[in-house]
Amino acid sequence: MPTIASSNASAWNLTAATAVYNSISVANGDLLIILSLGANAVSPISTTAPTNTGTALTYTQRLTAPAVAHSGFGRVILWTAPSNSAQTINVTCTRPMGSAGSPFWGFQWWVIAAGTHNGVGAVAGSEDTGSNTQAITTTGANSMLLGGASDWNAVDGTSRTRRTINGSTGTEHSYFRDSAQYTVYAQSYADAGAAGSKTFGYSAPVGQLTALAVIEILAAAAAAPKKGPIVVGAYNSPVGSSAARLDAYW
């Protein structure tokens, strides 16, 4: 199953146009995932990719919603970036929308460990998922699901319930609420089970109006058994005794 090597989040009451998260360590083969959430999807909608210090990673936008300004809805944008070397980087993200109505935003990040994943599978989400609920059809067995939501209604999530996928309620990475601004959720499920239809999100509290994105991280393929010709060698000991040894290798 995919494994989270590390994860964390920025503040969720950021107001500046950009923010930096320092000292994210990535190894060769790791996969960095960044989920930016904003309180109000007003103009100008930004799809500016993250940047990082050191050797630049290539960031792929996996989902953005809404595509154009839509006041009265939250804002979500999801990025992935594979790492081809080991380094510790500072990542800079850009606020994904304007500041009118509410400037609040933030981002969650995860590093998926090399050797445990096989890249990205399905991605799903939208600006209005209907109360923190998102259907996604996974394409592989034992995939990980990661994602989160911005609740424009800022409903009180003190009593909140994550949905169950493959018998697990997963892990919550971030919950933030400013009752005058918005509520944020970020969560993961380590093993979504057999490929097929899943429902991601929170069943409570009700009354949310969420922009949500969820991504499938495929499990690494099982290592194929080694096979090949077997070479056999036999020889006497150097002392000249009759002892012999048999080596087999491939």
Added chain:
Amino acid sequence: MPIGTCDPATRGDPYNVIQLAVGNGDVMVTIRYDWDQISTRDTGCDGPLVNGTGIGNTWAVAYVNAGETTYYMHTTGRNGQSRTFTINPGANGTITKSQAAAQGYVNRSDVDNLTLTTEP
């Protein structure tokens, strides 16, 4: 965002609330603040931290750490000051607005860039 304005009364609330939880919900801080009659949502609502009312509810900041790792609440104050509040494993407490003010937390803008981390 929710109905109303920065004024919590427009939502029928006695105060605005900030909550932040990490560590699968094991660690959480709650901060109550009122409106300063000036700020707007466009710039981020601001106002003084306030206590709740009633027995056992007269606090402005509450914190809990049900995990086994020490967490640190990091904030940036309205004048750019960085502050850190330590939340030890097993902690479950509250502080009043006066106690919070003594530590530099006076207004909502004194808890900007709010994070909870395991790094001091």
